[in-house]
Amino acid sequence: MTDVRDGVVAGAPRAAGLPLLGSVLDFRRDILQAMHRGRTAHGDLVQYRLGPVAVHGVSSPELAAEVLTDSDRFGKLGPDNPLRLVLGEGLLTSDDHKSWLRNRRMMQPIYTKQALAGMFATMGVSAAEQIAHMGDRYRTGAVVDLHTEMMRVTLDIVSRCMFSTDVSRTLAGLGPDAVDVAINYAFDRLQNPLSPPTSWPTPRNRRFHEVMRGLDDLIYRIIAERRRPDAPTGGGDLLDMLLAARDADTGQGMTDRELRDEVITTFAAGHETTAITLTWAFYLLSRHREVLERVQREVDGVLGDDLPTPEDLAAMPYTLRVFEEALRLYPSAPILPRLVRRDTELGGYRVPAGSRVLVNLYDIHRHPRHWPDPERFDPDRFLPETGKARHRFAYLPFGAGPHLCIGKHFALMEAHLLLCALVRRWEFRHVPSHRVVNHATITLRPRYGMLMTMHQRTPSAARTAHVAGERTS
Numbered sequence: 001m002t003d004v005r006d007g008v009v010a011g012a013p014r015a016a017g018l019p020l021l022g023s024v025l026d027f028r029r030d031i032l033q034a035m036h037r038g039r040t041a042h043g044d045l046v047q048y049r050l051g052p053v054a055v056h057g058v059s060s061p062e063l064a065a066e067v068l069t070d071s072d073r074f075g076k077l078g079p080d081n082p083l084r085l086v087l088g089e090g091l092l093t094s095d096d097h098k099s100w101l102r103n104r105r106m107m108q109p110i111y112t113k114q115a116l117a118g119m120f121a122t123m124g125v126s127a128a129e130q131i132a133h134m135g136d137r138y139r140t141g142a143v144v145d146l147h148t149e150m151m152r153v154t155l156d157i158v159s160r161c162m163f164s165t166d167v168s169r170t171l172a173g174l175g176p177d178a179v180d181v182a183i184n185y186a187f188d189r190l191q192n193p194l195s196p197p198t199s200w201p202t203p204r205n206r207r208f209h210e211v212m213r214g215l216d217d218l219i220y221r222i223i224a225e226r227r228r229p230d231a232p233t234g235g236g237d238l239l240d241m242l243l244a245a246r247d248a249d250t251g252q253g254m255t256d257r258e259l260r261d262e263v264i265t266t267f268a269a270g271h272e273t274t275a276i277t278l279t280w281a282f283y284l285l286s287r288h289r290e291v292l293e294r295v296q297r298e299v300d301g302v303l304g305d306d307l308p309t310p311e312d313l314a315a316m317p318y319t320l321r322v323f324e325e326a327l328r329l330y331p332s333a334p335i336l337p338r339l340v341r342r343d344t345e346l347g348g349y350r351v352p353a354g355s356r357v358l359v360n361l362y363d364i365h366r367h368p369r370h371w372p373d374p375e376r377f378d379p380d381r382f383l384p385e386t387g388k389a390r391h392r393f394a395y396l397p398f399g400a401g402p403h404l405c406i407g408k409h410f411a412l413m414e415a416h417l418l419l420c421a422l423v424r425r426w427e428f429r430h431v432p433s434h435r436v437v438n439h440a441t442i443t444l445r446p447r448y449g450m451l452m453t454m455h456q457r458t459p460s461a462a463r464t465a466h467v468a469g470e471r472t473s
């Protein structure tokens with residue numbers, strides 16, 4: 001019998017699971033599939049058990065609005081958040097409202113549209129170098145893992161724009177998969193609260209600690225170099241701003257540990273997200289010839305041989321819509337976790353303090369009530385007039401509420417620039433024998449990478465043809 005008090009049902013419908021483990025194995029196998037099955041069977045709010053931890057899956061814009069905007073009831077995960085093993089207490093993982101707000105305010109100025117406009121040139125130089133580098137390494141017809149290539153490009157951009165430094169080579173020295181090792185380790189612990197303690201000398205624990213030592217050394221070195229009295233400034237970059245910031249109450253600057261946490265958070269949050277979405281965007285373009293040709297026409301009609309200027313970008317809105325639609329189908333942070341701070345009610349069900357909520361952006365972005373024909377790749381869903389009719393929380397690739405992605409405008413400017421510049425030079429074709437399967441860790445990656453062949457385009461010729469076509473039509 002259902003227990004109802006004051007019109008509130010005691011517990012949300014519960015997904016079946018194994019004794020003791022609950023849904024741990026299902027989540028490890030494929031968390032998005034498991035939650036999708038739960039939603040199909042039980043509705044937009046479903047309860048799971050991950051060992052001893054109760055978790056509520058949320059899959060509707062209405063419920064997401066409540067969870068993401070009310071941080072008194074639904075906060076960030078606490079000190080046991082495994083992501084803290086990597087990111088410490090930077091913006092993404094801090095659960096202390098006061099210090100989070102102080103740091104967020106301190107960093108906000110670097111992310112305003114005006115400050116970003118000043119960064120456009122640095123972004124452009126980095127993009128040009130990275131694209132030229134790809135051109136030097138690969139001949140037309142070469143097979144590349146586009147995911148790896150995009151990661152390299154976006155890491156370089158975020159390092160130079162935010163920290164005026166080039167970290168790629170040092171990171172490569174830690175092993176090609178160092179950052180992956182750290183992030184996957186933390187994510188596995190998030191999904192499986194029964195993981196062995198980090199202090200046990202297992203091979204995986206040892207590798208994790210080794211990678212973290214390397215990452216920490218690198219970041220503390222960047223900070224120490226900038227703190228030297230004779231060090232050149234970063235020209236007002238994010239690190240300069242963090243070093244100069246003072247607490248309004250105490251007058252204290254940030255400690256090295258606080259700086260390290262914000263730096264590593266910016267690296268982690270600020271490059272893979274954009275790289276993955278670009279990868280999915282090129283995959284989608286390779287599967288939808290008509291959309292690709294429309295993008296090519298738009299880009300060829302605007303760009304010459306140089307990289308785009310901000311005015312050029314404004315003249316290529318369809319290409320931006322392609323990126324937005326890729327973010328709908330493959331939100332790069334597909335699940336946003338929250339901790340229930342006190343006993344409360346959600347969607348007509350009681351939700352106990354201490355349990356977790358997982359806001360499932362992947363399912364919300366495909367919710368049949370809000371997205372007609374949700375699986376179809378259609379960038380024109382993002383025409384300004386179409387968007388007006390949509391529920392405000394039906395599209396949340398950058399989150400919502402107080403924790404809305406601070407780098408949203410940076411990411412959109414960067415992605416637009418890269419998408420246009422890459423489309424102008426190459427066509428990427430999916431290798432038909434290569435299996436493409438999405439894999440949700442903290443981000444939504446292609447599980448086996450993204451093998452594509454690169455085909456050089458001759459944009460000047462294409463542009464001439466396009467312009468001539470416009471004249472005669």
Ligand code: HEM
Nearest residue numbers: 091092269270273274332333397398399403405406407411
């Ligand atoms: C396509 C690219 C990106 C996507 C899809 C994305 C997505 C997100 C999402 C969904 C959140 C909210 C997390 C939550 O509520 O728990 C977030 C937060 C954040 N993002 Fe992004 N992000 C992107 C790019 C960037 C970039 C380029 C940067 C920095 C250079 C960045 C830095 C951050 C930070 C620091 C936070 C934490 C904000 C806070 O809690 O105050 N992100 N991002």
